[in-house]
Amino acid sequence: MTLRPPLRIPGITEIPPSAPGMRIGLFGGSFNPIHDGHLLVMEETLRRLELDALWVLVTPGNPLKNNAGLPPLDTRVQAARARIAHPRIRVTGFEAAKGFTYSWQTIDFLTSTLPGRRFVWIMGADSLANFHRWQRWRDIAARVPIAVYVRPGAARRALASRAATMLDYAQIDEADAAILPLCAPPAWIYLQGRQSSLSSSAIRAAKDPN
Numbered sequence: 001m002t003l004r005p006p007l008r009i010p011g012i013t014e015i016p017p018s019a020p021g022m023r024i025g026l027f028g029g030s031f032n033p034i035h036d037g038h039l040l041v042m043e044e045t046l047r048r049l050e051l052d053a054l055w056v057l058v059t060p061g062n063p064l065k066n067n068a069g070l071p072p073l074d075t076r077v078q079a080a081r082a083r084i085a086h087p088r089i090r091v092t093g094f095e096a097a098k099g100f101t102y103s104w105q106t107i108d109f110l111t112s113t114l115p116g117r118r119f120v121w122i123m124g125a126d127s128l129a130n131f132h133r134w135q136r137w138r139d140i141a142a143r144v145p146i147a148v149y150v151r152p153g154a155a156r157r158a159l160a161s162r163a164a165t166m167l168d169y170a171q172i173d174e175a176d177a178a179i180l181p182l183c184a185p186p187a188w189i190y191l192q193g194r195q196s197s198l199s200s201s202a203i204r205a206a207k208d209p210n
């Protein structure tokens with residue numbers, strides 16, 4: 001297992017409270033910076049998957065991205081908290097405290113140490129398009145249901161992707177979104193709905209055109 005040096009920051013890297021039976025969405029991201037597209041995905045998945053909680057997992061660094069220039073974890077966590085005013089959403093950087101690099105590590109840890117929770121991994125359609133490049137992506141799909149939210153410009157690539165094709169048999173109907181957290185994995189859903197064309201990279205480029 002690849003580990004980073006653990007980074008514990010009080011108030012930033014704790015795991016949110018939970019109880020058996022809770023339906024908990026896990027929404028990982030760099031959030032550099034957080035924007036309304038992220039908030040849209042959170043609102044829609046909370047409502048349509050009938051989640052009790054949504055944990056925003058601010059990553060210490062996406063292993064497939066060049067993370068030079070990525071602001072510190074606590075800066076991104078605090079900025080996300082400042083933008084989110086929802087009683088069921090918690091923002092945490094706990095992956096850093098565990099030294100995790102890959103999402104399978106996070107999912108393996110949460111599902112084994114917090115039994116009985118109904119975890120669902122949430123991602124935008126652009127992430128599904130690259131999901132087959134994630135380390136142990138098949139293990140992730142075998143461990144938790146996955147909700148994919150539509151993103152402008154990514155739909156075709158996402159639905160034709162290697163992961164979507166290989167998991168075709170496990171896709172459930174959009175109308176059944178509310179039962180996704182109860183489904184035995186592999187199970188995934190593609191959610192259409194309100195869309196946002198915002199991206200963190202466009203926001204960064206607008207701020208610093210050089």
Ligand SMILES: Nc1ncnc2c1ncn2[C@@H]1O[C@H](COP(=O)(O)OP(=O)(O)OP(=O)(O)O)[C@@H](O)[C@H]1O
Nearest residue numbers: 029030031037123124127150151196198199200201
């Ligand atoms: N506008 C959007 N619509 C749907 N999903 C989104 C949108 N923006 C981000 N996401 C999803 O949110 C998660 C976190 O994304 P991330 O923090 O990398 O933002 P980003 O805007 O994609 O950043 P960047 O442009 O730097 O790649 C990912 O699963 C991504 O697919």
Ligand SMILES: O=C(O)c1ccc[n+]([C@@H]2O[C@H](COP(=O)([O-])O)[C@@H](O)[C@H]2O)c1
Nearest residue numbers: 028029030059062064102103104134135
């Ligand atoms: O585990 C992997 O191999 C992996 C590869 C790419 C992205 N991820 C995770 O996907 C989430 C979205 O990342 P990002 O940078 O697109 O916001 C975040 O939680 C990353 O850690 C995970």
